[in-house]
Amino acid sequence: MTLDLNEIRQQITNIDRSLLKLLSERHRLAFDVVRSKEVTQKSLRDLEREQQLLKELIEYSESQDYQLEAQYITDIFQKIIEDSVVTQQVYLQKKLNDQKGKNIRIAFLGKKGSYSHLAACNYAIRYQKQLIEVSCNSFDEVFHKVEKEEADYAVLPLENTTSGAINEVYDLLQHTELSLVGEIAYPIKHCLLINGESDLEKIDSLYSHPQVIQQCSQFIHKLDSVHIEYCESSSHAMELVANLNKPNIAALGNADGGRIYGLNVLCSNIANQLNNITRFIVIAKKPAIVSPQIHTKTLLLMSTSQQAGALVDALLVFKKHNINMLKLESRPIYGKPWEEMFYLEIEANIHNPKTEIVFNELKEYSNYLKILGCYPSEIIKPVSLDS
Numbered sequence: 001m002t003l004d005l006n007e008i009r010q011q012i013t014n015i016d017r018s019l020l021k022l023l024s025e026r027h028r029l030a031f032d033v034v035r036s037k038e039v040t041q042k043s044l045r046d047l048e049r050e051q052q053l054l055k056e057l058i059e060y061s062e063s064q065d066y067q068l069e070a071q072y073i074t075d076i077f078q079k080i081i082e083d084s085v086v087t088q089q090v091y092l093q094k095k096l097n098d099q100k101g102k103n104i105r106i107a108f109l110g111k112k113g114s115y116s117h118l119a120a121c122n123y124a125i126r127y128q129k130q131l132i133e134v135s136c137n138s139f140d141e142v143f144h145k146v147e148k149e150e151a152d153y154a155v156l157p158l159e160n161t162t163s164g165a166i167n168e169v170y171d172l173l174q175h176t177e178l179s180l181v182g183e184i185a186y187p188i189k190h191c192l193l194i195n196g197e198s199d200l201e202k203i204d205s206l207y208s209h210p211q212v213i214q215q216c217s218q219f220i221h222k223l224d225s226v227h228i229e230y231c232e233s234s235s236h237a238m239e240l241v242a243n244l245n246k247p248n249i250a251a252l253g254n255a256d257g258g259r260i261y262g263l264n265v266l267c268s269n270i271a272n273q274l275n276n277i278t279r280f281i282v283i284a285k286k287p288a289i290v291s292p293q294i295h296t297k298t299l300l301l302m303s304t305s306q307q308a309g310a311l312v313d314a315l316l317v318f319k320k321h322n323i324n325m326l327k328l329e330s331r332p333i334y335g336k337p338w339e340e341m342f343y344l345e346i347e348a349n350i351h352n353p354k355t356e357i358v359f360n361e362l363k364e365y366s367n368y369l370k371i372l373g374c375y376p377s378e379i380i381k382p383v384s385l386d387s
């Protein structure tokens with residue numbers, strides 16, 4: 001006897017709703033947990049507890065013969081734990097820094113539907129704010145909007161897992177008085193977007209932002225000699241393609257963005273790698289205060305003398321004080337040929353007195369040292385079950 005598909009689907013829907021209800025209950029408990037940790041001043045993250053929890057769930061599932069793979073359980077619960085940690089972080093950070101009321105003005109590159117706009121929406125939702133969009137035509141303008149107090153925050157892409165560093169943003173950071181106050185990791189899912197109906201053979205022109213073109217280079221190589229039209233942002237490209245309304249012209253951008261301009265998805269997941277993620281930074285006029293209970297990052301700008309081993313000597317300060325360095329980037333210094341400015345991202349909180357000692361030592365090995373910002377790490381690395 002075959003079962004009725006609609007009936008089975010109804011059962012699945014009912015189970016999914018029960019799961020959602022349980023997830024919401026667990027989500028709400030994060031607030032009780034963080035209130036309790038406010039009193040005890042415990043770190044928000046407890047890796048031992050997370051490991052224990054995952055191990056016990058896998059063992060419990062086996063003992064009940066639930067037929068669920070350990071990796072499946074781990075993946076799902078790591079996502080659930082991530083939500084709990086971020087919820088707790090946002091709760092503390094809002095208490096420490098929130099003076100902006102219900103609405104926040106965020107400046108970003110492009111129009112509605114650009115990746116920067118989607119990341120800005122994400123940030124506003126995370127902090128339960130109403131986003132007032134401040135759309136800009138260049139990264140330079142994005143910085144200016146906050147400098148002139150026409151926006152409270154700016155959201156800018158800093159690096160992408162496929163195309164690497166966004167040099168223009170790094171260079172603008174060299175000259176700004178603004179502070180980095182947050183980060184957002186946003187999955188970038190590129191699509192080929194068209195007007196109405198068309199097929200791939202008909203497409204001979206592609207419109208998008210240079211970064212997007214770079215991230216989809218392998219897909220583009222496979223197409224027969226297409227003309228590339230570089231645009232200020234992927235949203236400008238989508239708008240242009242929608243207005244041109246021709247079957248041979250397509251935009252590269254995001255499906256949600258495409259929907260805003262009435263475009264259809266012809267091909268999806270066309271980035272060179274599936275895990276195409278952009279890390280956006282959030283900048284503001286005033287530095288953020290980050291709770292010592294939160295896993296915190298600091299971005300530094302540093303130049304060293306032109307002597308052999310100068311950079312190594314500076315980096316050894318971190319080793320000596322057991323501070324982990326997450327990233328080291330370098331960019332040319334304008335007006336000083338062949339001299340480099342270094343960007344160092346470290347796991348440290350500037351409000352910790354130990355960090356001040358480290359910076360004072362670092363000054364001995366550098367010509368120039370500036371703190372670009374101290375911010376909660378919103379990239380929650382899953383705990384490993386092997387250690």
Ligand SMILES: C=C(O[C@@H]1C=C(C(=O)O)C=C[C@H]1O)C(=O)O
Nearest residue numbers: 033044045046049050081084085
């Ligand atoms: C909820 C807590 O905070 C964090 C989140 C956890 C979870 O979601 O299970 C576990 C440990 C902590 O990293 C807690 O400390 O219990």
